Amino acid sequence: MSTSIRTTRHVYALDCPDAAALAQFYARLLGWRTSSSEDDPGWVDVIPREGESTGFAIACQRVPDHRAPDWPDGPIPQQAHLDLYVDSIAEADPVAEAAGATRHPVQPSEDGTFAVFLDPAGHPFCLCEN
Template sequence: MALPTTRFLPVLDCPDPRALAHFYRDLLGWTITDDQDDWVELARDDSTALAFQRDPDFRGRAWPAEGVHAHLDIHVPDLDAAERIALDLGALREGGRGGSTGFRVFRDPAGHYFCLCKE
Protein backbone atom coordinates (compact mmCIF):
# COMPACT_ATOMS: atom_id res chain seq x y z
CA MET A 1 0.00 0.00 0.00
CA ALA A 2 1.36 3.44 -0.95
CA LEU A 3 1.28 6.48 1.29
CA PRO A 4 -1.68 8.76 0.65
CA THR A 5 0.55 11.76 -0.05
CA THR A 6 -0.70 15.20 -0.94
CA ARG A 7 2.72 16.71 -1.65
CA PHE A 8 6.39 15.72 -1.88
CA LEU A 9 8.75 18.58 -0.99
CA PRO A 10 12.55 18.23 -1.04
CA VAL A 11 14.16 20.49 1.58
CA LEU A 12 17.75 21.76 1.56
CA ASP A 13 19.33 22.75 4.88
CA CYS A 14 21.48 25.86 4.63
CA PRO A 15 22.75 28.79 6.72
CA ASP A 16 20.68 31.40 4.79
CA PRO A 17 17.40 30.05 3.33
CA ARG A 18 16.44 33.31 1.65
CA ALA A 19 19.77 33.69 -0.17
CA LEU A 20 19.76 30.10 -1.38
CA ALA A 21 16.11 30.33 -2.47
CA HIS A 22 16.99 33.44 -4.49
CA PHE A 23 19.84 31.54 -6.17
CA TYR A 24 17.50 28.72 -7.24
CA ARG A 25 14.71 31.18 -8.13
CA ASP A 26 17.07 32.94 -10.52
CA LEU A 27 18.50 29.66 -11.84
CA LEU A 28 15.14 27.93 -12.43
CA GLY A 29 12.78 30.86 -12.96
CA TRP A 30 10.40 29.58 -10.26
CA THR A 31 8.40 31.66 -7.77
CA ILE A 32 8.94 32.11 -4.04
CA THR A 33 5.69 31.01 -2.41
CA ASP A 34 6.59 31.12 1.30
CA ASP A 35 9.24 33.46 2.69
CA GLN A 36 10.02 33.28 6.42
CA ASP A 37 13.26 33.83 8.33
CA ASP A 38 13.96 30.10 8.80
CA TRP A 39 11.98 28.62 5.87
CA VAL A 40 11.55 29.60 2.22
CA GLU A 41 9.67 27.68 -0.46
CA LEU A 42 10.08 27.95 -4.19
CA ALA A 43 7.59 26.47 -6.66
CA ARG A 44 7.13 25.98 -10.38
CA ASP A 45 3.54 24.83 -9.97
CA ASP A 46 1.34 22.99 -7.44
CA SER A 47 3.30 19.75 -7.82
CA THR A 48 6.92 20.89 -8.28
CA ALA A 49 8.58 22.74 -5.41
CA LEU A 50 11.76 23.00 -3.36
CA ALA A 51 12.22 24.36 0.17
CA PHE A 52 15.15 25.78 2.13
CA GLN A 53 15.47 25.49 5.91
CA ARG A 54 17.87 27.37 8.18
CA ASP A 55 20.66 25.29 9.67
CA PRO A 56 23.42 27.61 10.92
CA ASP A 57 25.79 24.64 11.30
CA PHE A 58 25.36 23.33 7.73
CA ARG A 59 28.61 22.76 5.85
CA GLY A 60 28.87 21.34 2.35
CA ARG A 61 30.53 17.96 2.06
CA ALA A 62 33.43 16.92 -0.16
CA TRP A 63 32.28 14.49 -2.82
CA PRO A 64 33.23 11.64 -3.11
CA ALA A 65 35.56 11.59 -0.08
CA GLU A 66 32.89 12.46 2.49
CA GLY A 67 30.00 11.11 0.47
CA VAL A 68 26.92 13.00 -0.64
CA HIS A 69 23.55 11.60 0.33
CA ALA A 70 21.51 13.50 -2.23
CA HIS A 71 21.87 16.01 -5.05
CA LEU A 72 19.58 17.72 -7.56
CA ASP A 73 19.49 16.87 -11.27
CA ILE A 74 18.26 19.72 -13.43
CA HIS A 75 17.56 18.78 -17.05
CA VAL A 76 18.28 21.48 -19.64
CA PRO A 77 18.24 21.67 -23.45
CA ASP A 78 21.61 23.48 -23.73
CA LEU A 79 24.38 22.57 -21.25
CA ASP A 80 26.73 25.40 -22.25
CA ALA A 81 24.04 28.09 -21.86
CA ALA A 82 22.83 26.59 -18.56
CA GLU A 83 26.39 26.45 -17.22
CA ARG A 84 26.97 30.13 -18.02
CA ILE A 85 23.78 31.07 -16.15
CA ALA A 86 24.65 28.89 -13.13
CA LEU A 87 28.17 30.31 -12.90
CA ASP A 88 26.93 33.90 -13.30
CA LEU A 89 24.56 33.30 -10.37
CA GLY A 90 27.35 32.07 -8.09
CA ALA A 91 27.49 28.30 -8.64
CA LEU A 92 30.90 26.62 -8.66
CA ARG A 93 31.79 24.00 -11.28
CA GLU A 94 33.24 20.79 -9.83
CA GLY A 95 36.26 19.83 -11.91
CA GLY A 96 36.61 16.24 -13.03
CA ARG A 97 32.97 15.35 -12.35
CA GLY A 98 30.62 15.00 -15.26
CA GLY A 99 31.55 15.03 -18.90
CA SER A 100 30.84 17.81 -21.32
CA THR A 101 28.37 15.65 -23.24
CA GLY A 102 25.85 14.35 -20.70
CA PHE A 103 26.01 16.25 -17.43
CA ARG A 104 28.06 18.69 -15.38
CA VAL A 105 28.40 18.88 -11.61
CA PHE A 106 28.19 22.13 -9.63
CA ARG A 107 27.90 23.39 -6.05
CA ASP A 108 25.32 26.00 -5.13
CA PRO A 109 26.39 28.95 -2.92
CA ALA A 110 25.67 26.94 0.27
CA GLY A 111 27.69 23.92 -0.93
CA HIS A 112 24.94 21.53 -2.11
CA TYR A 113 25.71 19.57 -5.25
CA PHE A 114 23.54 19.75 -8.33
CA CYS A 115 23.95 18.49 -11.87
CA LEU A 116 22.94 20.12 -15.09
CA CYS A 117 21.91 17.26 -17.36
CA LYS A 118 21.40 17.33 -21.12
CA GLU A 119 17.76 16.58 -22.03
Protein backbone atom coordinates in the same frame (compact mmCIF):
# COMPACT_ATOMS: atom_id res chain seq x y z
CA MET B 1 -5.73 -1.29 0.85
CA SER B 2 -3.31 0.66 -1.31
CA THR B 3 0.36 -0.34 -1.41
CA SER B 4 1.56 3.25 -1.69
CA ILE B 5 0.84 6.63 -0.19
CA ARG B 6 -0.86 9.41 -2.08
CA THR B 7 1.13 12.61 -1.95
CA THR B 8 -0.25 16.08 -2.50
CA ARG B 9 3.05 17.94 -2.70
CA HIS B 10 6.67 17.01 -3.47
CA VAL B 11 9.34 19.11 -1.76
CA TYR B 12 13.08 18.59 -1.76
CA ALA B 13 14.44 20.36 1.36
CA LEU B 14 18.03 21.57 1.50
CA ASP B 15 19.81 22.39 4.76
CA CYS B 16 21.86 25.58 4.54
CA PRO B 17 23.26 28.46 6.61
CA ASP B 18 20.99 31.13 5.04
CA ALA B 19 17.57 29.95 3.79
CA ALA B 20 16.63 33.20 2.06
CA ALA B 21 19.92 33.46 0.17
CA LEU B 22 19.87 29.86 -1.05
CA ALA B 23 16.19 30.14 -2.03
CA GLN B 24 16.99 33.26 -4.07
CA PHE B 25 19.75 31.32 -5.86
CA TYR B 26 17.37 28.53 -6.89
CA ALA B 27 14.65 31.03 -7.83
CA ARG B 28 17.10 32.84 -10.14
CA LEU B 29 18.44 29.57 -11.56
CA LEU B 30 15.01 28.11 -12.37
CA GLY B 31 13.05 31.33 -13.03
CA TRP B 32 10.79 30.44 -10.10
CA ARG B 33 9.75 32.50 -7.06
CA THR B 34 10.19 32.28 -3.32
CA SER B 35 7.57 32.04 -0.63
CA SER B 36 8.18 32.38 3.09
CA SER B 37 6.38 33.02 6.33
CA GLU B 38 7.23 35.65 8.91
CA ASP B 39 6.53 32.93 11.50
CA ASP B 40 9.42 30.80 10.22
CA PRO B 41 12.15 32.82 8.46
CA GLY B 42 14.42 29.75 8.59
CA TRP B 43 12.29 27.98 5.95
CA VAL B 44 11.81 29.37 2.43
CA ASP B 45 10.01 27.59 -0.40
CA VAL B 46 11.09 27.88 -4.03
CA ILE B 47 8.05 27.31 -6.21
CA PRO B 48 7.19 27.52 -9.92
CA ARG B 49 5.89 30.74 -11.44
CA GLU B 50 2.18 31.51 -11.20
CA GLY B 51 0.26 29.23 -13.53
CA GLU B 52 3.15 26.80 -13.95
CA SER B 53 2.86 23.47 -12.19
CA THR B 54 5.64 20.92 -11.93
CA GLY B 55 4.35 18.97 -8.93
CA PHE B 56 7.69 19.71 -7.30
CA ALA B 57 9.20 22.42 -5.10
CA ILE B 58 12.46 23.08 -3.32
CA ALA B 59 12.64 24.26 0.28
CA CYS B 60 15.65 25.84 1.95
CA GLN B 61 15.96 25.27 5.69
CA ARG B 62 18.38 27.20 7.90
CA VAL B 63 20.63 24.96 9.96
CA PRO B 64 22.94 26.94 12.27
CA ASP B 65 25.88 24.51 12.09
CA HIS B 66 25.48 23.56 8.42
CA ARG B 67 28.50 21.87 6.87
CA ALA B 68 28.52 21.50 3.11
CA PRO B 69 29.09 18.05 1.64
CA ASP B 70 32.63 17.37 0.43
CA TRP B 71 31.90 15.75 -2.93
CA PRO B 72 33.10 13.42 -4.41
CA ASP B 73 35.25 12.14 -1.53
CA GLY B 74 35.55 13.59 1.92
CA PRO B 75 34.50 13.44 5.54
CA ILE B 76 31.04 14.93 4.86
CA PRO B 77 29.45 12.79 2.15
CA GLN B 78 26.79 13.84 -0.30
CA GLN B 79 23.49 12.41 0.86
CA ALA B 80 21.38 13.53 -2.10
CA HIS B 81 21.47 15.91 -5.02
CA LEU B 82 19.23 17.52 -7.63
CA ASP B 83 19.35 16.52 -11.30
CA LEU B 84 18.00 19.40 -13.39
CA TYR B 85 17.30 18.37 -17.00
CA VAL B 86 17.99 20.96 -19.69
CA ASP B 87 18.07 20.97 -23.49
CA SER B 88 21.69 22.13 -23.59
CA ILE B 89 24.30 22.10 -20.83
CA ALA B 90 26.41 24.52 -22.86
CA GLU B 91 23.57 27.05 -22.81
CA ALA B 92 22.53 26.40 -19.18
CA ASP B 93 26.08 26.49 -17.74
CA PRO B 94 26.58 30.29 -17.93
CA VAL B 95 23.06 30.85 -16.60
CA ALA B 96 23.81 28.62 -13.59
CA GLU B 97 27.11 30.40 -12.94
CA ALA B 98 25.50 33.83 -13.28
CA ALA B 99 22.91 32.77 -10.69
CA GLY B 100 25.72 31.89 -8.27
CA ALA B 101 26.60 28.25 -9.00
CA THR B 102 30.16 27.02 -9.21
CA ARG B 103 31.22 24.34 -11.68
CA HIS B 104 32.84 21.53 -9.67
CA PRO B 105 36.41 20.62 -10.68
CA VAL B 106 35.47 16.91 -10.72
CA GLN B 107 33.35 16.07 -13.77
CA PRO B 108 32.71 12.31 -13.90
CA SER B 109 30.58 12.29 -17.06
CA GLU B 110 32.72 10.74 -19.77
CA ASP B 111 30.19 11.50 -22.51
CA GLY B 112 29.29 15.02 -21.31
CA THR B 113 25.62 14.23 -20.67
CA PHE B 114 25.74 15.85 -17.24
CA ALA B 115 27.81 18.47 -15.42
CA VAL B 116 28.27 18.81 -11.67
CA PHE B 117 27.86 22.19 -9.97
CA LEU B 118 27.74 23.44 -6.39
CA ASP B 119 25.04 25.79 -5.16
CA PRO B 120 26.09 28.71 -2.92
CA ALA B 121 25.71 26.53 0.22
CA GLY B 122 27.94 23.80 -1.26
CA HIS B 123 25.28 21.26 -2.28
CA PRO B 124 26.15 19.40 -5.48
CA PHE B 125 23.57 19.44 -8.28
CA CYS B 126 23.77 18.31 -11.88
CA LEU B 127 22.68 19.84 -15.12
CA CYS B 128 21.71 16.89 -17.32
CA GLU B 129 20.95 16.93 -21.03
CA ASN B 130 17.59 15.54 -22.12
